[in-house]
Amino acid sequence: MLSAVVRSALTKHTYVQSAVRAMSSSAGPTSPYTTLSISQPAENITHVELHRPEKLNAMNKAFWSEMVDCFNEITADPDCRVVLVSAAGKIFTAGIDLMDIASDILQPQGDDVARVSWNLRRIIAKYQETFSVIEKCPKPVVVAVHGACIGGGVDLITACDIRLCSQDSWFQVKEVDIGLAADVGTLQRLPKVIGSRSLVNELALTARKMYADEAKSSGLVSRVFADKAAMMTGALELAGEIAARSPVAVQGTKVNLIYSRDHSVTDGLDYMATWNMSMLQTQDVMKAAQAAMEKKVPRTVAFSKL
Ligand SMILES: CCC/C=C/C=C/C(=O)SCCNC(=O)CCNC(=O)[C@H](O)C(C)(C)COP(=O)(O)OP(=O)(O)OC[C@H]1O[C@@H](n2cnc3c(N)ncnc32)[C@H](O)[C@@H]1OP(=O)(O)O
Numbered sequence: 001m002l003s004a005v006v007r008s009a010l011t012k013h014t015y016v017q018s019a020v021r022a023m024s025s026s027a028g029p030t031s032p033y034t035t036l037s038i039s040q041p042a043e044n045i046t047h048v049e050l051h052r053p054e055k056l057n058a059m060n061k062a063f064w065s066e067m068v069d070c071f072n073e074i075t076a077d078p079d080c081r082v083v084l085v086s087a088a089g090k091i092f093t094a095g096i097d098l099m100d101i102a103s104d105i106l107q108p109q110g111d112d113v114a115r116v117s118w119n120l121r122r123i124i125a126k127y128q129e130t131f132s133v134i135e136k137c138p139k140p141v142v143v144a145v146h147g148a149c150i151g152g153g154v155d156l157i158t159a160c161d162i163r164l165c166s167q168d169s170w171f172q173v174k175e176v177d178i179g180l181a182a183d184v185g186t187l188q189r190l191p192k193v194i195g196s197r198s199l200v201n202e203l204a205l206t207a208r209k210m211y212a213d214e215a216k217s218s219g220l221v222s223r224v225f226a227d228k229a230a231m232m233t234g235a236l237e238l239a240g241e242i243a244a245r246s247p248v249a250v251q252g253t254k255v256n257l258i259y260s261r262d263h264s265v266t267d268g269l270d271y272m273a274t275w276n277m278s279m280l281q282t283q284d285v286m287k288a289a290q291a292a293m294e295k296k297v298p299r300t301v302a303f304s305k306l
Pocket residue numbers: 054055056058059094095096097098099105123124127148150151152153174175178182183184
């Protein structure tokens with residue numbers, strides 16, 4: 001019995017190590033993207049790496065649309081059960097590309113105030129979709145942050161399902177420092193992530209940096225790792241645990257957790273009953289229950305693609 005446990009642990013360790021090696025071999029953006037590198041470090045796991053390290057992964061125009069295309073593809077990909085987001089280079093992201101925002105945001109087009117405003121509204125909604133698409137994706141998204149996570153970076157991570165960081169991380173709701181109220185998700189999602197409304201207000205109104213330990217104690221991240229390498233290993237292990245489980249169960253869990261966050265308990269239960277009246281008919285329940293009875297780990301069960 002003990003040797004089986006040791007064998008299982010060793011297999012898992014080898015699997016994670018080779019997956020970590022596969023991730024760190026990313027040479028640059030993956031076609032057709034210019035700011036993202038996409039890889040599959042292990043079965044059923046998609047790794048999305050922000051990849052514009054020379055500009056500290058500042059979010060240029062290409063990034064804002066590539067994220068939407070990328071996550072729409074992931075949503076439709078039956079081989080993907082979980083997504084891991086991380087970043088190449090010195091930091092996670094320096095936020096919106098300050099050299100690139102002028103044309104879209106600072107000089108909106110239109111013949112009069114109504115038309116200019118309408119165009120600007122359309123542009124803001126488009127930018128919002130860049131991160132909402134993460135939340136709309138039914139596959140869980142784990143994000144691993146190292147170094148700075150500034151402005152748009154906080155919008156991005158608050159749309160993810162599980163946040164991890166390394167000890168050198170800091171987070172900054174920077175928008176007030178550049179003269180705008182954050183408008184692509186932080187003000188809507190951060191209060192639902194962090195329990196303390198007062199802390200959210202303080203961070204958003206002063207743009208002060210929040211370091212890793214406070215990010216953990218406030219609930220912004222669930223785990224802090226000593227460095228990026230340890231974090232990526234931990235993130236892959238976590239992603240592997242999710243990918244090993246029934247995609248019907250996992251995706252139903254994500255969708256219903258988000259629905260319940262935005263609705264009353266009564267409405268959430270009602271939605272859940274409607275969801276499971278079809279999803280409970282999956283063969284996955286029988287397969288997983290049988291494996292549990294036989295004391296097998298979820299990784300040994302072959303679930304169909306979803
Ligand atoms: C509808 C729109 C909704 C979206 C709103 C989003 C809002 C935001 O994101 S607000 C936050 C904006 N970001 C910032 O204010 C951060 C600006 N950057 C910095 O403060 C520093 O770069 C930083 C502290 C992150 C790192 O400093 P460090 O000394 O280590 O590096 P640098 O030499 O400054 O930067 C290296 C190269 O990266 C370029 N770069 C950095 N940040 C940005 C950016 N935000 N936009 C464009 N480019 C950026 C920097 O110019 C350097 O490039 P190069 O000179 O060619 O080497």
